[in-house]
Each structure stands twice: as C-alpha cells, then as structure tokens.
Amino acid sequence: MERVVITGMGVISPLGNDVQSFWSKLIRGESGITRIDTFDTDGHKAKIAGLVRDFDAEARFGRKEARRMDRFCQFALAAAEQAFADAALDPEKVDRERMGVxxxxxxGGIQTLLEQEALLQERGPGRVSPTLVPMMIANMAAAMISIRFGAHGPTMAPVTACSIGNTAIGEAFRLIRAGGSDVVLAGGTEAAITDISLASFGNATAISTRNDEPAKASRPFDLERDGFVMAEGAGIVVLESLTHALKRNARIYAEVIGYGASSDAYHMVATHPEGIGAYLAMKAALREAGIEPQEVDLISAHATSTEIGDKTETAAIKRLFGEAAYNIPVTANKSMIGHMLGAAGGVEAIALVKSLGEGVIPPTINLENPDPACDLDYVPNRARRADLSIGISNSFGFGGHNAVIALKNFAE
Incomplete structure (x- = not known):
C-alpha cells in the first residue's frame, strides 16, 4: 500500500487568511472572536463569532465569478488555491485522471438560500436566481475546486457535520493508500454565521453569550464556559502518495498514518455520555497507524467549550490512553478560532502539522478555572515547545459522527 503525505496547505480563518498568519497568531494565543457586525444581532442571545475578516472575493476571483459562489465556496476555493500553490504542483504535469477532491x-450555501428566499417573498418567483440551487448545495465547493484545477479523479463532499474535515482527509488518505489516486485536495469549509443559524443555536442554549468579552468566550475545559462560539472559514490540504511526491521532489510537511471513524449511535446532537464514539475513533486511528497509545506526543482535541463535550472527550482520552493520558499534552484550537463547524477539522489538521514540524504546541487560552472533571494537561494559556513526532486530531459532529486522523513527522 502507498504511504500518504501532506505537501500543501491553505487556510481561511478568523486568525488570518493564509497559513503563516493563522499559525503565528495561534501560537501567540490570540483570539479571533469578535462582536458580529455583519448583520443586526438585536434580539439574539449571542452576539459574537469568529468571523473571517479582510476577505475580498471579487479581488480574488473577479466580480462575475465571485457572484456565482456562496461564501462557503469562496472560502474553499481560496484555501485550495493556497494549498495547490504551496504544494508547487504543476497542473500540466499532474495526471488529472488521478487527482481528486x-x-x-x-x-452549504445558507446565506444564498436566505437571500433568495427573501427575494421570493418580496418580489415573487420571477426574481429568484437560476443559480440558487448550484450555489447552495454542499458539494459545490468540491466541484468548483475540481473545475479550477481540472481534477477528473474522485470528487466528493462528505457531510458528517463538524467532523467533515477529518472525514475528508481520512477518506482521501485511504483512497491514495489503496492506489486510487495520486493527489487529493481534502478538507472542509463553512460560512454559516447568519441570522437564522445564530438564532437556532442560541435558542438551543448551545453557544456562549459572553458578549461583553468576546476574546474570553471560548473556554474549553474551563468551569466557567457557557457554550461554543460559531466561526467560519476553510482548511484544505494536498495529500499525495509518497511515490508521487518523491518523484517530483516535493516538500513534505507530514505523513498521514491513520484514520478512525465511528458513530455514537446515541442522539441527534448530544454526545454519548461515556464518550464511546470518541474512544472508538481514536482507537481505530491508532490501530490503523500501527502505533501504541504511549507513542502519541500530542492530541488536538475537538474541545468545543461545552460542558458535556469537554468532559466526554476527556473521559474518552483517559479510557484509551490510561495513565499515559496525563503525560500527553492536549491542545484546543477552538479556544482561539471558535468552532468552524465543517471547516474545523481541516484547519485543525493544519495546526497539528505545524506543531509537529516546528515543535510548538498552541495553547488552550481562557483556561483560568479548570473543570475538576477535566484534569489533563491542556497546555493552558501559553504555547509550549516540545519534541513532537506523532499527533492525533479529533473531530466530532452532530448525529454522533466521529473522525480522528493520526499524523507523523515525515521520515523516509
């Protein structure tokens, strides 16, 4: 079977719209959470989010092209272009039949749907855009990336809620490992910070209402947390077979060595109270990677800043790693970037790649009064240098979807 490596990365995030900006702010412990100023939040319980700033789609793609893509699709294409360029792939030399997305x-395109629904009600059916459906369907990000690079290989859009990024990377890893493709652009994207989604999450009492202190609102593992913070963006990586990467003398950031997926089989939105799905996904990722729990140097936690989620993930880590769990640093990127929903896994995978490569663990900020039930080493408030070789990244989603990837510093 083929070994699979990461050769390119691209990020659009509340901390910056390229990998270096994102990473430098992440390790400085900066928060990307601010007051929402893109629509009127009067009447909303939560008025804060992790918004992507300074993103000019028309400047990137041209006015005509930008207007034919929803924001989630714009984010994905921008991140994919970064990743493709970072990988230094020559489109004329890649076998496009063996390149997938x-x-x-x-x-998907919830903003487009809302805008067109408003037009329908105000001005009638004749004013609804004929591009509504292709702009809002969730597979269009993958499709537009495929069109942009002429990728004729397998192209799909997994929908596993907030575990999408890891699902995409993991399934692409298996495709390449089995010899089905040479190159796959993989990850997730989301642009769901809208009036209606904010209202729904607010009424579900799922999101933080620490509106007067946005930067302190996302606080995984802290006793005073009061919910997650919505965020948006995209994270895309270029995966290649090692054979393909070496043949073109590519720079290799890291190797994907394992992937595990599971279902809680429990509830529409609630995490299994014993963290069984999280445990099974981590266990499967380590098994496929052929490594023992004590070989893991870093865990990038899903850690959304909800009481049940933080507690069950901690319990799952302890169940799998035993006493070794207390010796493994656990970091929570969402303390700084918020919960990017379907984009979270892709962006957090990139953060893990950077950690392994540079030997720096981003902090879990706002961890001031630890929950007694969450008693692991969460790298509180300040980044830490460490010798790192292997890390895992956890992503869990509504419906009980769980996806975990295992990464390793590359060595021939």
Missing part, C-alpha cells in the same frame, strides 16, 4: 461543508 474531497471537500465538504456541513451547511
């Missing part, structure tokens, strides 16, 4: 979104 695995990029998903949890919600």
């Amino acid at each position: 695995y990029v998903g979104s949890g919600i």
Whole structure:
C-alpha cells in the first residue's frame, strides 16, 4: 500500500487568511472572536463569532465569478488555491485522471438560500436566481475546486457535520493508500454565521453569550464556559502518495498514518455520555497507524467549550490512553478560532502539522478555572515547545459522527 503525505496547505480563518498568519497568531494565543457586525444581532442571545475578516472575493476571483459562489465556496476555493500553490504542483504535469477532491461543508450555501428566499417573498418567483440551487448545495465547493484545477479523479463532499474535515482527509488518505489516486485536495469549509443559524443555536442554549468579552468566550475545559462560539472559514490540504511526491521532489510537511471513524449511535446532537464514539475513533486511528497509545506526543482535541463535550472527550482520552493520558499534552484550537463547524477539522489538521514540524504546541487560552472533571494537561494559556513526532486530531459532529486522523513527522 502507498504511504500518504501532506505537501500543501491553505487556510481561511478568523486568525488570518493564509497559513503563516493563522499559525503565528495561534501560537501567540490570540483570539479571533469578535462582536458580529455583519448583520443586526438585536434580539439574539449571542452576539459574537469568529468571523473571517479582510476577505475580498471579487479581488480574488473577479466580480462575475465571485457572484456565482456562496461564501462557503469562496472560502474553499481560496484555501485550495493556497494549498495547490504551496504544494508547487504543476497542473500540466499532474495526471488529472488521478487527482481528486474531497471537500465538504456541513451547511452549504445558507446565506444564498436566505437571500433568495427573501427575494421570493418580496418580489415573487420571477426574481429568484437560476443559480440558487448550484450555489447552495454542499458539494459545490468540491466541484468548483475540481473545475479550477481540472481534477477528473474522485470528487466528493462528505457531510458528517463538524467532523467533515477529518472525514475528508481520512477518506482521501485511504483512497491514495489503496492506489486510487495520486493527489487529493481534502478538507472542509463553512460560512454559516447568519441570522437564522445564530438564532437556532442560541435558542438551543448551545453557544456562549459572553458578549461583553468576546476574546474570553471560548473556554474549553474551563468551569466557567457557557457554550461554543460559531466561526467560519476553510482548511484544505494536498495529500499525495509518497511515490508521487518523491518523484517530483516535493516538500513534505507530514505523513498521514491513520484514520478512525465511528458513530455514537446515541442522539441527534448530544454526545454519548461515556464518550464511546470518541474512544472508538481514536482507537481505530491508532490501530490503523500501527502505533501504541504511549507513542502519541500530542492530541488536538475537538474541545468545543461545552460542558458535556469537554468532559466526554476527556473521559474518552483517559479510557484509551490510561495513565499515559496525563503525560500527553492536549491542545484546543477552538479556544482561539471558535468552532468552524465543517471547516474545523481541516484547519485543525493544519495546526497539528505545524506543531509537529516546528515543535510548538498552541495553547488552550481562557483556561483560568479548570473543570475538576477535566484534569489533563491542556497546555493552558501559553504555547509550549516540545519534541513532537506523532499527533492525533479529533473531530466530532452532530448525529454522533466521529473522525480522528493520526499524523507523523515525515521520515523516509
């Protein structure tokens, strides 16, 4: 079977719209959470989010092209272009029949749908855009990336809620490993910070209402947390077979060595109270990677800043790693970037790649009063240098979907 490596990365996020900006702010412990100023939040319980700033789609794609893509699709294409360029792939030399795209979104083009529904009600059916459906369907990000690069290989858009990024990377890893493709652009994207989604999450009492202190609102593992913070963006990586990467003398960031997926089989939105799905996905990823729990140097936690989620993930880690769990640093990127929903896994995978490569663990900020039930080493408030070789990244989603990837510093 083929070994699979990461050779390119691209990010659009609340901390910056390229990998270096994102990473430098992440390790400085900066928060990307701010007051929402893109629509009127009067009447909303939560008024904060992790918004992507300074993103000019028309400047990137041209006015005509930008207007034919929903924001989630614009984010995905921008991140994919970064990743493709970072990988230094020559489109004229890649076998496009063996280049695929695995990029998903949890919600798709919700902003386009809302805008067109308003037009329908105000001005009638004749004013609804004929491009509404192709702009809102969740597979369009993968499709537009495929069109952009002429990728004729397998192209799909997994929809596993907030575990999409890891699902996409994991399934692409298996495709390449089995010899089905040479190159796959994989990850997730989301642009769901809208009036209606904010209202729904607010009424579900799922999101933080620490509106006066946005930067302190996302606080995984802290006793005073009061919910997650919505965020948006995209994270895309270029995966290649090692054979393909070496043949073209590519720079290799890391190797994907394992992937595990599971279902809680429990509830529409609630995490299994014993964290059984999280445990099974981590266990499967380690088994496929052929490594023992004590070989893991870093865990990038899903850690959304909800009481049940933080507690069950901690319990799952302890169940799998035993006493070794107390010796493994656990970091929570969402403390700084918020919960990017379908984009979370892709962006957090990139953060893990950077950690392994640079030997720096981003902090879990706002961890000031630890929950007694969450008693692991969460790298509180300040980044840490460490010798790192292997890391896992956890992503879990509504419906009980769980996806975990295992990464390793590359060595021939």
